[in-house]
Amino acid sequence: MAALTIRNVPDEVRDKLRARAEKNGRSMEAEVRAILEAAARTEQAKTSVAAVQEWIDRIYGDKKPKNVVEDLIAERRREAQREEEEYGRK
Numbered sequence: 001m002a003a004l005t006i007r008n009v010p011d012e013v014r015d016k017l018r019a020r021a022e023k024n025g026r027s028m029e030a031e032v033r034a035i036l037e038a039a040a041r042t043e044q045a046k047t048s049v050a051a052v053q054e055w056i057d058r059i060y061g062d063k064k065p066k067n068v069v070e071d072l073i074a075e076r077r078r079e080a081q082r083e084e085e086e087y088g089r090k
Contacts (some may be wrong), residue, residue, distance in 0.1 A: 014028075014072075021031035 017031055018028055021028045024031060024034075026034065
């Protein structure tokens with residue numbers, strides 16, 4: 001594993017890290033490691049969105065649905081019109 005040195009950490013940040021580590025039952029080093037690992041996983045999750053998009057592109061190819069939002073809005077407007085007609089008559 002690699003070693004990492006971080007210089008010029010403000011005292012306030014150090015104190016908050018120490019309190020957080022104590023709350024989680026870890027050393028400050030273990031707490032910072034957990035924070036960095038979580039941040040790296042979050043970044044990987046962002047990358048996976050691109051992978052999902054590529055997968056969708058492969059599935060649909062040139063036949064991807066178009067105007068989905070507009071179609072949903074139009075359908076909801078039709079439903080609202082039917083509801084108004086139905087309940088407005090009673």
